[in-house]
Amino acid sequence: MRGESNWREAPSRSSTSSAERARIGSKGACSFRRNGRSIGISRGGDFAAAISRSTCSAKAMLACILRRRADPGVPTTEWISRPPGSVGVTRAACLSKCKSGLFREATIGSIRGHLAPRAFAMKILVLSDHYLPEIKAPSFRVSEHAKRWLAAGHDVTVVTSAPNYPRGRVFDGYRNRPYQEEVVEGVRVVRVGTYITNKPTALRRFADHFSFVLSSALFCWRLPKCDVILATSPPLFTALAGWVLSVLLRKPWVFEVRDLWPATIKAVTRLPGWLIRWLERLELFLYRRADQIVVVTQGFQRILVERGIDAGKITVATNGVEPEKFRASNRRRQVRESLNVADGTLLVGYFGTIGMCQDLSNAIRAMNLLDRGRDIQLLIVGEGAERPLLEKLIEQESLDNVTLLDVVPQEELPDYYAAIDVSLVHLKRDPTFETVIPSKMFEAMATGTPLLMAADGEAAEIVSTARCGCCVEPGNPRALADSLVRLADDRSQLARMGAAGADAVRRDYSRQANAARVLSSMLAATGRAGSAAMLSSPHTSARTQQAA
Numbered sequence: 001m002r003g004e005s006n007w008r009e010a011p012s013r014s015s016t017s018s019a020e021r022a023r024i025g026s027k028g029a030c031s032f033r034r035n036g037r038s039i040g041i042s043r044g045g046d047f048a049a050a051i052s053r054s055t056c057s058a059k060a061m062l063a064c065i066l067r068r069r070a071d072p073g074v075p076t077t078e079w080i081s082r083p084p085g086s087v088g089v090t091r092a093a094c095l096s097k098c099k100s101g102l103f104r105e106a107t108i109g110s111i112r113g114h115l116a117p118r119a120f121a122m123k124i125l126v127l128s129d130h131y132l133p134e135i136k137a138p139s140f141r142v143s144e145h146a147k148r149w150l151a152a153g154h155d156v157t158v159v160t161s162a163p164n165y166p167r168g169r170v171f172d173g174y175r176n177r178p179y180q181e182e183v184v185e186g187v188r189v190v191r192v193g194t195y196i197t198n199k200p201t202a203l204r205r206f207a208d209h210f211s212f213v214l215s216s217a218l219f220c221w222r223l224p225k226c227d228v229i230l231a232t233s234p235p236l237f238t239a240l241a242g243w244v245l246s247v248l249l250r251k252p253w254v255f256e257v258r259d260l261w262p263a264t265i266k267a268v269t270r271l272p273g274w275l276i277r278w279l280e281r282l283e284l285f286l287y288r289r290a291d292q293i294v295v296v297t298q299g300f301q302r303i304l305v306e307r308g309i310d311a312g313k314i315t316v317a318t319n320g321v322e323p324e325k326f327r328a329s330n331r332r333r334q335v336r337e338s339l340n341v342a343d344g345t346l347l348v349g350y351f352g353t354i355g356m357c358q359d360l361s362n363a364i365r366a367m368n369l370l371d372r373g374r375d376i377q378l379l380i381v382g383e384g385a386e387r388p389l390l391e392k393l394i395e396q397e398s399l400d401n402v403t404l405l406d407v408v409p410q411e412e413l414p415d416y417y418a419a420i421d422v423s424l425v426h427l428k429r430d431p432t433f434e435t436v437i438p439s440k441m442f443e444a445m446a447t448g449t450p451l452l453m454a455a456d457g458e459a460a461e462i463v464s465t466a467r468c469g470c471c472v473e474p475g476n477p478r479a480l481a482d483s484l485v486r487l488a489d490d491r492s493q494l495a496r497m498g499a500a501g502a503d504a505v506r507r508d509y510s511r512q513a514n515a516a517r518v519l520s521s522m523l524a525a526t527g528r529a530g531s532a533a534m535l536s537s538p539h540t541s542a543r544t545q546q547a548a
Contacts, residue, residue, distance in 0.1 A: 123155045124522060125226035127245070129212060129238050131160040132184050133171060135407050136353070137319070137439040138258060141511075142232060144322055146187045148515040156187055157224050159216055161194040166353075166383035166407065168198030179219050192219055200385065202271065209237035216241040220248050228522045229253040236261040236279065239286045246289075252525040255290035256518070257300055258319075260432065267432040268356035291525040294518050297458050299435025313524075317517035319439035320509040323502075326414050326446035335419035339403060345375045346488040348452065349420035351413060352440045354384030359428035359475065361386070362454070364393045366480035367402050374401075376488050379420060381405045417447040421494060422469075422487055427455040429475030437462065442509050445501030450494050452487070454480055468501030 126146060130139045146156045163171040170176050178193040192215035195207045229251055231242025239255050246253035262279035265271060287293060287304060293314045295301050305311045341347050354360055360380065367378050378401060380390065387404070394402050408416060417423065423444035427433040434457025441459060444451055451469030453460050460471045472483045487494070 121153045122228060122526065123226040124149060125223065125229045126156065126158045127216065127231040127238050127242050128158060128160050129235055130165055131158055131189060134163045134165045135410055136165055138232060141319065143185065144511045145515040145518055147185060148512065149519060150186055157190060158187055159190045159192065161212060162191050164196045168196060168200060170196060179222060190223060192216055209235040213237050213241040213244060217244050217248060220245055226251055228526050230256060230522060232256040232258060234259050234261045236283060243286055243289050252291040254292045254294060254522050254525050255286055256294040258296050260300060263432045264357060267430040268428060292521040294521050297435050297437050299458050303435065315517055315521040317514045318509060319437055319442060320511050320514045321442040321446045321505060322511050323446045323506050326443055328448055329414040329418035331415040332418040335415050339379065341377055345377050347377050347379060347420045348422045348424050348484065349379045349416060350424040350426065351381045351416065354382045354387045354390060356386055357428055358426050360390055360426055361393060362475055362477050363424060363426055363480065364390055364402060365477035367399055368397045369477055369481040376401060376484050378402045381408055381416065383407050413443065414447055417444060417449050420449060422452050423449045424452050425455060427474055442505055446505045448498035448502045450497035451501065452483060466500055466504035468497050468504060
C-alpha cells in the first residue's frame with residue numbers, strides 16, 4: 001500500500017527495558033509511529049495495538065484480539081491521536097497476516113463496528129440522471145444506497161440535474177441553474193444545468209443527456225473531492241460523464257449498468273443504423289475503461305463477458321426494495337372506494353413507467369377481450385412516452401374497465417398496493433428484455449401482492465422460483481386475458497403467493513444487501529476490496545436503518 005515504507009512498529013514488550021515497561025504500565029502497550037509520531041494506542045492485556053495504514057500492524061492487532069478474547073473485560077481500542085489521511089487496518093490486511101484462520105467474522109465485526117466509519121471512510125461521487133424528488137426507479141435506488149453508505153461512515157455526494165421527470169418541467173421550488181447544492185434526506189446533492197424539454201424528440205433527448213456530460217465536466221472544479229466515482233446508466237451518457245470526470249479528477253470510476261443501452265433503444269425504436277453502431281462502440285469503450293462494473297442481473301453479466309469484458313471486475317447487485325417502506329397498508333377500502341371499485345372486483349394494478357419497453361397496449365387489448373360484465377378492472381398509475389397511446393386506445397374501444405391515474409408519491413404506493421389484488425409486470429416481447437428484472441416487482445412482493453408476470457427470462461424465473469405469482473407469454477393479449485379470468489375465478493391462491501413474495505424479498509432482495517455489493521465494487525476500484533461487509537455489521541445496522 002502507498003506509504004507503507006513510512007510506517008514502522010514500535011518496540012514490542014519483549015524488546016523494551018524493564019524501566020520502559022514500568023513506565024508504560026503493567027498492562028503493557030504497543031504503538032505505531034510514522035516518522036517518529038505516535039499514531040494511536042490501544043490498551044488491553046499484555047499487548048495493545050495502534051491501528052495504522054500499514055499491513056504490518058495486523059500482527060499487533062491479532063495480539064490485541066487474542067488478548068481480548070482471553071479477557072472479555074479488556075476495554076476497546078482507544079485512539080490517542082490520528083494524523084490526517086490515516087486509516088485503520090483493513091480486513092484483507094489482517095487476513096494476509098493470519099493464514100491460520102485465527103480471525104473470525106465475529107471478532108473482525110466487533111473491531112469493524114468500532115473503527116469502520118473512520119477506518120474505511122471514502123468520499124463517493126455519484127452521477128445519476130434522476131434523483132429525488134423525482135419518482136422513478138433509479139432515483140429510489142441511488143437514494144437508498146446513498147443513505148446506507150452515509151450511515152456507514154462514508155461521505156456521499158450525488159451529481160444530478162434539476163428535477164423535471166416525467167413532464168419535462170422543472171419542479172416547483174427549483175430552477176435549472178448552472179450549479180446549485182442542497183441536502184436531500186441527509187445526502188449532499190449537486191444539481192448542474194442541463195437542457196430540459198417537455199417535447200422529448202430523439203434529438204432533444206440527446207441534447208438533454210449530453211448537456212449533463214458538459215455541465216459535469218465544466219463544474220468538476222467545484223465538486224467536492226472524492227476517492228471514487230459511481231456513474232449509473234441509463235442513459236449511457238451518464239456513464240460517459242463518469243469516465244470524463246475520472247480522467248479530469250484522476251480517480252477510479254465504477255460503471256453501474258441498470259439497463260443495456262443501446263440494445264434497449266434498438267429493440268423499441270428505429271434509430272439509424274449508423275447511430276446504433278456508434279452508441280455500441282461508445283458502450284464497449286466505457287465498459288473497457290471502467291475500473292469496476294455493477295450490473296443488476298446475471299444476464300447482463302453474461303452478455304458483458306461474451307463481449308470480452310473481464311468477469312473479475314463485474315459485480316451483480318440486483319434491484320430491490322426497502323421492505324419497511326412497503327409494509328401492508330390498512331387503507332384498502334378507502335382507496336377502492338375512491339376508484340369506484342366494488343369489493344368483489346379483481347383489481348389488477350400496474351405502477352411505473354408507461355414506455356415502449358413496457359408494451360402496455362397489449363394489456364389494453366387484453367382488457368378489450370374480456371366480457372364487459374366480468375368483475376375485472378385494470379388500474380394503471382404512471383407517466384411515460386406511451387401514455388397518450390393508451391389513452392387513445394381506451395377511448396377508441398370505450399373501455400370502462402381500465403383506469404389511468406397520474407404518478408402518486410412513493411409514500412402512498414403501499415396504499416394502492418393494498419387496494420389491488422394482483423400486480424401486473426409487463427415487458428415487450430423481445431430477447432433484449434429477457435435479461436431485465438423490473439424493480440417494481442420487488443415493491444409488489446414486499447407488500448404481499450401476488451404478481452402477474454407478462455415477461456420472459458430472469459424476471460419470470462424469479463416469480464416461478466419464489467412461487468409468488470403466475471407467468472404469461474408477453475405480447476399475447478389472449479393469453480393475458482385468460483390468466484386474468486383464471487385468477488378472478490379462483491382467488492384462493494392469491495394470499496399464498498403474496499406471502500411467498502414477501503418472504504423472498506426479505507431474504508434475497510433487500511436494499512441493505514445490494515448497497516453492500518455496490519460498495520464492495522467501489523472499494524475494489526480504489527484497491528480496498530473486502531471492506532464492504534461493514535454495512536451489515538451489527539454495530540452499523542442500527543444507524544443504517546435509522547438513516548433509511
